[in-house]
Amino acid sequence: MKKLLTVLLALFLVVSLTACSKGNDDATPSEGGDTPAETTKKKVAVLVPFTGDNSYFDTLARGVTKANELYGDKVEVVIKEVGNTTEKAIWDNAFDEFCEGGDYDLVVSGNNSYEEYLYDAAERYPDQAFMNFDASTIRDTCTNVYNVNYGLGPLGYVVGTLSAEITKTNRVGVLLGMDIQPMNQFIGGWCQALSERGVEFIVDYVVSTTPFQDQQAGYEQTKDIIAAGADVVWQVAGGTGNGVIQACAENPDVWCVGVDQDQYGQFLESQPDWAKTIITSAQKNSDVVLAEVVKMVVEGTFNEKLGKTEAWSLDTNGVGLSNNEFYQANVSEEIRAKVDQAVKDIQDGKITVVDTLAMSNEEYASWTEWRDANKVNK
DSSP states (O other): OOHHHHHHHHHHHHHHHHHHHHHHHTTTTTTTSEEEEOOEEEEEEEEEEESSSSSSSHHHHHHHHHHHHHHHHTEEEEEEOOSSSHHHHHHHHHHHHTTTTTOOEEEEETTTTTTHHHHHHHHTTTTTEEEEOOOSOOOTTTTEEEEEOOOOHHHHHHHHHHHHHHOOOSEEEEEEOOOOHHHHHHHHHHHHHHHHHEEEEEEEESSSSSSSHHHHHHHHHHHHHHTOOEEEEEEESSSGGGHHHHHHTTTTOEEEOOOOOOOHHHHHHTHHHHTTTEEEEEEEEEHHHHHHHHHHHHHHHGGGGTTTEEOOOOTTTEEEEEEOOOHHSSSHHHHHHHHHHHHHHHHHTSSSOGGGGGSSSSHHHHHHHHHHSSSSSO
């Protein structure tokens, strides 16, 4: 009997210890113990044709880097260079690569040259979330897309305000990549601000089969703009704008305004002679926007944006002038105050800025007639 009781007691202790062990499986590990498995990271893919344009797509690429630096413990953001092509099959294959498996929480692409491929992919993959990081047109059927655009009218107005204040010839110029409605959104507010201040303006468009990648064309056309009397020239032409900067740098009395990113900082080490002609840049802060959207993905709030179109403008740091040390040193405090006041007046609704992209066909035709009637012929 004593032996039987001993065996039963031993069995009871084994069962009790086993039960306690199982009960602790889900408990928080004690100090020095194993850590729980990490939560699966979110995944975001960004599709661009190429990088290395020293402008538009490089800014977005910096947004990828910024997002990984800020939130890399919770999300992986990858960038895919599809190729400098508008061939639909190539873009369709690229979107299929990131959408078929359903592994990505968000797929980002866009721009007026490539956004139709994004919309086509959104229709093929209705359960996939997309972001058009720079929407020119909106496809209303794509309720799984968040469309972002930028306050380019207000940005242009601010550039025009600064240009009007620093010109000594009372004549300024701009070179744009193409004469199309989305591109002219940049200069709607610019023309408005200059006209209000009685400053003459020259508007020119790149003449090239590669309007955003032809530095020589930008150089030659800017020399013509300068010869016509402009002493401030805004480049809105991507890589072609390098030629604009080059031409301005050869004229010590001419300022250049860069575009998309802080081009003074961009060229300070590699092309210091170019940098010292760039008084400021009109930044389209797609890097800021992308990082903020990735934060929404991490926090689980992004899907609330799907089906919406939102403009990121002066009040959300979607656009703005480069307020770097060169700008501070070369623009007087008085002029900077006037520029800041223009920003505030726009934000407060005291100034209504022209938005060419929002115009009907009839309104846009009327605006282009006004532009041509008021611009100075070269």
